[in-house]
Amino acid sequence: MITSYVYKLRPNQYQSSKMSSWLDTCRFLFNWMLVDRELAYHSSFIMGDYCILKWKSECCPLTCSPSKGSYFGYCWKDNGGISNRKKDDNAKPKKVNPRRSVVETQITLATRLKKELTFLKEVDSTVLQQVVRRVDDAFDGFFNKGKGYPNFKNRSAYKSFQYATGVLINGSKIYLPGIGWMRFYNSRELPTGFEIKTVTIRCKQDGWYISVRLEDKTVPDYPIRDVSEINTATALDMGLVKLAYCSDGSVVDNPKFGTSEKAKRTLKIRSRNLSRKKKGSKNRSKACKRLGKYHQKITNKREAYQWEVANQIVKKADAIIVEDLNIAGMIRRCKPKVDEHGNYIKNGQSAKKALNRLIADASWGNLIKKLEYLAVKQGKRLVKVNPQYTSQKCSVCGHIDAANRDGEKFACLNCGHLDDANIQAARNIKCRGVEQFGLVLKTRPRKVRVNVRRDSSEPKQLSLFEMPTSEVTEIRRYRGSGNRKRREPGNQIGEQLCLFDLDILDSSYSA
Ligand SMILES: [Zn+2]
Incomplete structure (x- = not known):
């Protein structure tokens, strides 16, 4: 079962300004990744459906690997698609899809981008990954769910960032990687036995809020009545x-x-x-x-x-x-x-x-x-x-x-x-x-x-x-x-x- 709980945060001045600057950085990355996809799409539109023999990529860049001709555009996973995790010697190596998905390509891209744009280093890496996923979700919404085309975000349209891992909660204090321990208004107790999935930090008019998504696999989902x-x-x-x-x-x-x-x-x-x-x-x-x-x-x-x-x-x-x-x-x-x-x-x-x-x-x-x-x-x-x-x-x-x-x-x-x-x-x-x-x-x-x-x-x-x-x-x-x-x-x-x-x-x- 999945539920989510929302709390109001009590950041100090330093934490509050840090979160604001993170928001700006995330917004920058979001817009950058959007441009990256569009450029890849237009280049393939002009140059035709070519492929580089080494990568053998098919081309549909808005939803597929973008920047395929660029320096960053690795379409294949390094290990050639064979999982090198060996828990058991007798077990056959698990075959995974050797092609990088567009999210994976852009996450690699973000990591490489950090060398050139050093301010990206200040933000926690899982937060940056979630930004890339957000771009992908936006395109998924456009192609599959009948939503509008993803557009560039200005400051008033981009108000939240997300952690995938690393968040700890202890009483009425929460640990956010890269920001530190922060107090929050513990308005209701977290249920026991739940695992923290993702944590979203949201800036609202009257302060910062946190939304904690919890999952407990032992509790069954709600049954739908026949x-x-x-x-x-x-x-x-x-x-x-x-x-x-x-x-x-x-x-x-x-x-x-x-x-x-x-x-x-x-x-x-x-x-x-x-x-x-x-x-x-x-x-x-x-x-x-x-x-x-x-x-x-x-x-x-x-x-x-x-x-x-x-x-x-x-x-x-x-x-x-x-x-x-x-x-x-x-x-x-x-x-x-x-x-x-x-x-x-x-x-x-x-x-x-x-x-x-x-x-x-x-x-x-x-x-x-x-x-x-x-x-x-x-x-x-x-x-x-x-x-x-x-x-x-x-x-x-x-x-x-x-x-x-x-x-x-x-x-x-x-x-x-x-x-x-x-x-x-x-x-x-x-x-x-x-x-x-x-x-x-x-x-x-x-x-x-x-x-x-x-x-x-x-x-x-x-x-x-x-x-x-x-x-x-x-x-x-x-x-x-x-x-x-x-x-x-x-x-x-x-x-x-x-x-x-x-x-x-x-x-x-x-x-
Ligand atoms: Zn009548």
Whole structure:
């Protein structure tokens, strides 16, 4: 099993400045290795698919051996591919791939580079190796995982470096090779029996953090529950007024950490302060830090809230069904519109800007990631379904019409079914997930009666934390006896009843 723990470091001034300079060196090496690959690619593009007879290399330099014609470009391993490690005389020497992979070539290259660029020597060698691996990962992402082409990193884009070996932890002190013993806030104990795999040091706005990746081979991975063992399911419809609507009728509040009035005001003031400072001045860097710290604070709050919410949701059922949303597409800028004279006309982007910010602030993708992680950890499942028409379809008769929905209210034009539009959408998502993945929900949801005052303004929306963990099937409204006006003739004048309230009022009164 693999887990990772994050701690905040307490470096002294010397260590802190040393880590900053290491970051710069690593960033230099990253950019250098990127150039190396590109040059190799272009040289082969110009000169054709040649090879040097000694090395017999095939050429595809971005993912294969780069710099094949250069001094450094050893494509073959020195031992000709025969492993010279002999533990046992009778054992046959193990045959390994004689060609160097691109990572191996570039690691050799980095070692040789140290002779010419002496500042590379200051950084621990495993850290430099991890930088080369990072370049390789970036290309792997581009060629195999549909990510963007790796680009050069500036100071704000390169904020971490990684150790592969040599890190020791003792109490609340950690030993980092090349930097020394450093204190850290030991906020939770490391589990025993785990082996430290990699250690990542990350620079954030409010200091340095360390992420320790741990592995214990004796502990098995989390088992994934078979579809036939799933007995209960709950579905989520993501929203902005509320963060999420559950199919059982409960809702998750959206605290809008980054788009509340207070946050917007603070961000506005601090960014204005920053923009008025002279470029390159110390005051500007101070203002920049102040703004960054506020952004960090917003992120921290959001993360904490989302973990709490995700834990609560995963407790509800064996399977969690969510929409497979294309969030990047939702917050993409509108395409520019041009009139017949070639002038740009309004394309609705300015109106969409606020919505985009709300969506980005709600951070649905991160919540879904957390749900997925927690579901796997508890042996449960998270499934994604196509979001098409979930908010227009009637969950009773299946009639699909855009006119069914009016804001927060849902009224089916075919059968007259009335509901809260978002909770109705969550029910559709649940049905779709159950159908699509062939879930057989064995136990019927336990009947829980929730009493809600009839004159309550939001009678059906219970907060996630008020709702019992099983599905609710019945919501009973009772007549509140609070400080209401007495119902006497004459008192009813001017009292407007909502359409949704009418069906449950007793007839003697409504007449
Ligand atoms: Zn209907």
